Amino acid sequence: MQEKSPSQPLIRIVDDDKSVRVALLDLFKSMDLDAIAYDAPRALLEADDLDTPGCIVLDVRFSGTSGLDFQSDLQKAGNRMPIIVVTGHGDIPMTVRAMKAGAIDFLTKPFREQDLIDAVTGAIKRDEVIRSQSRTLSEVTRLRETLTPREVEVMHAVVNGFMNKQIAGQLGISMVTVKLHRSNVMKKMRVRSVADLVKKAELLAQEQSSTSIDS
Known part of the structure; x- marks a missing residue:
């Protein structure tokens, strides 16, 4: 197995055919890509840092x-x-199941080397996007957790387009208090406009919806 470089993405090959593992390791090495091979899924889970x-x-x-x-x-x-x-041994049901479970590509052996290289290149770019979005979501979630329950209520009202007077009526508080909470929300969520606040609120809502579906 090839040592992984901390400065580059790592391609994990999981195949019980040794000749395939060796061939793919050689292919990726020739493309200056870091790769490591396992003979079974359990071996990857036990040895690899996902x-x-x-x-x-x-x-x-x-x-x-x-x-x-x-x-x-x-x-x-x-x-x-x-x-x-x-x-x-590819077939249509297997392809459908793989795609539903999140596979981004499905190749039937024997495949062209270029097809695999293209798929891997796309996968690495996809991973970069996923990790960037995950970091952004983690930061927004951390900011959201700094809000008080009342500030959360005000934030939801603001992103739903309600004016200060309407929010005051809905929550049974004064306009001055609404303005104070609204100012705190903007500072704590690190936004300068309602548009930016809406974007962060939508990101949180999408993640909550995704979590609910997965569970």
């Missing part, structure tokens, strides 16, 4: 478990690392 950026090139057939089951387990655990599914 927090390291990159992607997974995953076969679907293993003794005792399937790559698709492993893929589903990763998704349920909240790991959204891009997965490229490869198989020598």
Whole structure:
């Protein structure tokens, strides 16, 4: 197995065919890409740091478990690392299941080297976007947690387009108090305009909706 470089994304190859593992390691090495290979999904889970950026090139057939089951387990655990599914026994139901479980590409063996390289390049870019969005969401969530319950109510009212007078009537508080809470919300959420506040509120709502669907 090739040592991973902390400065580059890591491609995880999971395939029980040694010749395939060796061939793919050589291919990625020739492209100056860091890669590491495992003979089973469990080996990856036991040995690899899935927090390291990159992607997974995953076969679907293993003794005792399937790559698709492993893929589903990763998704349920909240790991959204891009997965490229490869198989020598591809069919339509398998393709559909792989895509539903979050695979970004599905290649049937034997595949062209360029097709795999293109898929991996796209997967690494996708991972960069996912991680950037995750960092942004974490920061917005952290800011949201600094709000008091009343400030949360005011924020929701503001992003829903209500004026200060309407908010005061809804919450049974004075206009002065609404303005104070509104000012605190803007400072704590680190926004300068209602438009920016709406964007952050929408990000939080989308994540909450996604979490509810997954559960």
